[in-house]
Amino acid sequence: MPPTDVYFHGDPAKDTLSARGFMKRMRNQMRAYNIDDEAVMIKAAEDSFGDDSLAEKWFTALPAADPARFTLAALETALMRRFPDAAKAEKPKAQLVSEVARMRITMEELAKKTVTVRDKEVYAHEEFADRVLRMADEAEIKTSTVGTWDFCAELPRVLREAASENATWEALVQEIKQVPLVKLRSAVTEYKAQRKLEKEMEGLVAAMKKTSMGGAQGAAPQTTTTTQQTAPATQPRNATQPRNNAQPNANTQAASPEDLRRLMDETVRCMATDTPDGRTRYQEQVTRWHQNNADNARLDRVGYPLTPGTAPPCSGECYSCGKVGHRGAACSVPVEARIPDKERHFRGICGSRLGLVNAQRGGNTAAVNAVGAVPWYEQAGEQDFGAGPAQ
Numbered sequence: 001m002p003p004t005d006v007y008f009h010g011d012p013a014k015d016t017l018s019a020r021g022f023m024k025r026m027r028n029q030m031r032a033y034n035i036d037d038e039a040v041m042i043k044a045a046e047d048s049f050g051d052d053s054l055a056e057k058w059f060t061a062l063p064a065a066d067p068a069r070f071t072l073a074a075l076e077t078a079l080m081r082r083f084p085d086a087a088k089a090e091k092p093k094a095q096l097v098s099e100v101a102r103m104r105i106t107m108e109e110l111a112k113k114t115v116t117v118r119d120k121e122v123y124a125h126e127e128f129a130d131r132v133l134r135m136a137d138e139a140e141i142k143t144s145t146v147g148t149w150d151f152c153a154e155l156p157r158v159l160r161e162a163a164s165e166n167a168t169w170e171a172l173v174q175e176i177k178q179v180p181l182v183k184l185r186s187a188v189t190e191y192k193a194q195r196k197l198e199k200e201m202e203g204l205v206a207a208m209k210k211t212s213m214g215g216a217q218g219a220a221p222q223t224t225t226t227t228q229q230t231a232p233a234t235q236p237r238n239a240t241q242p243r244n245n246a247q248p249n250a251n252t253q254a255a256s257p258e259d260l261r262r263l264m265d266e267t268v269r270c271m272a273t274d275t276p277d278g279r280t281r282y283q284e285q286v287t288r289w290h291q292n293n294a295d296n297a298r299l300d301r302v303g304y305p306l307t308p309g310t311a312p313p314c315s316g317e318c319y320s321c322g323k324v325g326h327r328g329a330a331c332s333v334p335v336e337a338r339i340p341d342k343e344r345h346f347r348g349i350c351g352s353r354l355g356l357v358n359a360q361r362g363g364n365t366a367a368v369n370a371v372g373a374v375p376w377y378e379q380a381g382e383q384d385f386g387a388g389p390a391q
């Protein structure tokens with residue numbers, strides 16, 4: 001009997017191998033020792049079940065005529081059925097899909113330039129891209145676009161700009177990997193300079209606060225962006241959000257489908273008409289949006305004004321021009337006449353998370369539950385749009 005260091009207990013807490021992995025090792029060992037007698041192989045497998053383990057008890061309890069007692073192939077089938085791969089069983093596909101969509105890379109990570117993978121230096125963005133592809137493969141969405149919008153929306157800009165609309169995960173990963181190093185380097189340099197500036201600003205504000213004890217103007221420069229913020233997040237802002245403190249709620253969690261649905265309905269309701277007056281109003285909406293929101297504000301929380309004359313989101317519209325009848329790749333509208341990037345993203349998020357709910361539009365316009373970020377149309381200034389041109 002060949003010595004074996006392979007054991008199987010049928011208990012994920014004790015096992016380092018799955019049932020399948022265990023059987024593979026068994027076969028390898030049998031081959032290494034030139035054993036092809038099924039009875040000997042079965043005996044070896046039996047002796048590799050841990051003492052008093054679930055696996056041993058299971059095997060002992062098998063009927064005398066059970067095929068699993070006679071051939072390694074039958075044993076493998078029965079063992080895998082009785083002890084399915086715990087890691088796989090615990091992670092349903094939907095969970096894997098949402099894990100892929102939530103994968104992130106930060107500018108800090110990009111700034112590191114390379115990471116070590118199995119003793120080899122790999123560029124950080126390439127390693128990230130490979131990891132995403134492996135996950136997408138495991139979730140069986142490699143050739144689909146499920147979740148790509150949310151994923152792209154959270155990419156650092158230098159990578160996001162390289163991603164094309166409606167790309168599958170497979171294509172997306174290629175696009176990320178192909179971002180030229182020169183571009184990455186200059187984005188990182190820019191980011192570092194920006195960080196330095198922010199730090200200096202923070203120091204300056206702190207110093208101002210110290211010198212003007214009790215002076216209300218001390219904290220002024222960064223905190224007056226909105227007047228209607230709901231209560232700040234529970235944790236102290238500085239501890240959890242070192243950057244972008246202009247919009248304390250911008251990075252709250254993803255909106256629930258219900259919240260997103262309400263946000264979309266309200267956004268459609270507030271859409272300006274395609275008339276000279278309507279277009280003026282639309283310009284005001286956009287201006288106000290940018291006054292009230294940081295550039296990284298969550299679009300699934302705050303939304304974005306819709307271009308007059310376009311179709312509602314989730315109507316199967318083209319994300320480039322907002323019209324129905326064709327999709328992104330077939331869009332013939334010239335680049336300068338396309339809808340703003342943020343509207344495009346907002347439409348993408350609605351479309352990918354809610355589906356074609358507006359293909360035949362009903363009319364559900366409940367008020368939006370403003371948890372976290374405040375929807376654009378409820379923010380300072382938007383109420384008085386009826387009062388006439390602002391300038």
Ligand SMILES: [Zn+2]
Nearest residue numbers: 318320321331
């Ligand atoms: Zn189009």
